[in-house]
Amino acid sequence: MRNLNDTLNRLSRFRNSAVIGGTVTATEDRLSDLAAFGSNPGALRGRFYLPRSGQAPSALVVVLHGCTQDAAGYDHGSGWSRLADEEGFALLYPEQQRGNNPNLCFNWFNAGDTRRGDGEALSIRQMVATMVAEHAIDPARIFVTGLSAGGAMASVMLATYPDVFAGGAIIAGLPYGTASSIPEAFDRMRAHGGPPAAALGTLVTAASPHQGPWPTISIWHGDRDATVSHANSALIVEQWRSLHGVAPEPAVVEQIDGHLRRAWRDAHGRAVIEEYRIDGLGHGTPLSTTGANACGNAGAYMLEAGISSTRRIAGFWGLAATKSGNQANPAPSQPFSAPQLPRKAAPVIHFEAPPQPQPQPASNGVGRVIEDALRAAGLMR
Numbered sequence: 519m520r521n522l523n524d525t526l527n528r529l530s531r532f533r534n535s536a537v538i539g540g541t542v543t544a545t546e547d548r549l550s551d552l553a554a555f556g557s558n559p560g561a562l563r564g565r566f567y568l569p570r571s572g573q574a575p576s577a578l579v580v581v582l583h584g585c586t587q588d589a590a591g592y593d594h595g596s597g598w599s600r601l602a603d604e605e606g607f608a609l610l611y612p613e614q615q616r617g618n619n620p621n622l623c624f625n626w627f628n629a630g631d632t633r634r635g636d637g638e639a640l641s642i643r644q645m646v647a648t649m650v651a652e653h654a655i656d657p658a659r660i661f662v663t664g665l666s667a668g669g670a671m672a673s674v675m676l677a678t679y680p681d682v683f684a685g686g687a688i689i690a691g692l693p694y695g696t697a698s699s700i701p702e703a704f705d706r707m708r709a710h711g712g713p714p715a716a717a718l719g720t721l722v723t724a725a726s727p728h729q730g731p732w733p734t735i736s737i738w739h740g741d742r743d744a745t746v747s748h749a750n751s752a753l754i755v756e757q758w759r760s761l762h763g764v765a766p767e768p769a770v771v772e773q774i775d776g777h778l779r780r781a782w783r784d785a786h787g788r789a790v791i792e793e794y795r796i797d798g799l800g801h802g803t804p805l806s807t808t809g810a811n812a813c814g815n816a817g818a819y820m821l822e823a824g825i826s827s828t829r830r831i832a833g834f835w836g837l838a839a840t841k842s843g844n845q846a847n848p849a850p851s852q853p854f855s856a857p858q859l860p861r862k863a864a865p866v867i868h869f870e871a872p873p874q875p876q877p878q879p880a881s882n883g884v885g886r887v888i889e890d891a892l893r894a895a896g897l898m899r
Contacts, residue, residue, distance in 0.1 A: 553730035560638030575608035583662030597814030626670035663687035695721035718757035740799025
């Protein structure tokens with residue numbers, strides 16, 4: 519574990535970078551408010567988008583913004599609602615509130631927000647159930663993606679509710695369940711320490727009663743990311759590889775739009791994990807803002823890379839095709855049929871009761887200093 523001065527220095531640098539980044543504010547807010555969606559123990563705001571076709575959505579994509587961002591700003595930058603209009607799927611945007619986190623980060627390392635049936639994770643699950651019930655969405659076609667803290671929260675949702683999501687995409691994020699203290703959280707962002715790779719999968723299996731099949735996973739990371747080390751990308755692969763029962767070495771190694779893509783296929787030949795390493799990219803969502811596959815708008819943490827992560831992720835899930843007509847991951851003939859990805863036939867309207875809160879020890883001394891610094895950095899309530 520790092521010493522106190524190191525932890526405080528990291529907190530200060532994080533706070534400064536978050537302030538410099540600024541909140542991304544969309545020039546056009548295309549999202550609507552999800553008025554009521556359950557007990558909302560995580561005190562999140564719910565926002566959503568329905569495709570303009572007016573037909574029942576073909577699927578639901580849950581999108582989790584990064585620190586200093588809001589839902590409308592992330593939608594404007596990533597282009598998800600524009601793609602939803604093209605392809606006919608719905609979007610759900612859980613949005614962090616400053617009362618929970620001053621820098622608008624999802625609380626991806628707080629135990630009370632990262633357990634099934636509790637906190638922010640349960641709030642997001644309740645939003646999903648409401649969208650499914652109100653808009654006749656197929657419960658077998660629900661996906662989740664996020665950037666940075668939102669990417670880490672996407673890991674949380676995939677681990678705690680793998681029975682809900684057919685697939686997920688983690689952009690500049692971290693594996694689930696590897697940090698249990700403030701210094702550990704900063705160390706994991708730099709891929710320091712943590713459980714051995716062989717133990718990462720057990721963190722997922724212990725997070726819910728689900729025993730498979732498991733969501734497909736798409737992982738994106740810039741190789742010049744100075745905020746969250748790109749070594750976390752390989753750790754996310756390892757967390758899910760054993761669950762899918764795929765070999766250590768990828769079945770596919772290729773260049774897509776000048777960037778390395780690796781993919782792991784299951785026994786049926788279906789790509790269940792893919793990893794993109796984006797050449798020269800810092801911390802942010804990879805975009806292509808020009809050309810046939812343009813999608814989104816560049817800005818803070820929304821970075822031009824010559825490749826659209828939004829389109830490619832949707833293609834991997836079988837929701838969209840590139841303008842050339844080729845899907846990033848062609849779907850099988852029955853991509854989400856009950857035998858392959860069983861889901862409940864009707865929306866779930868009952869949720870696990872949150873565990874009773876446990877008394878917390880009083881903060882004092884070094885612990886108090888760290889907690890005060892974390893709150894100042896916007897990383898703790």
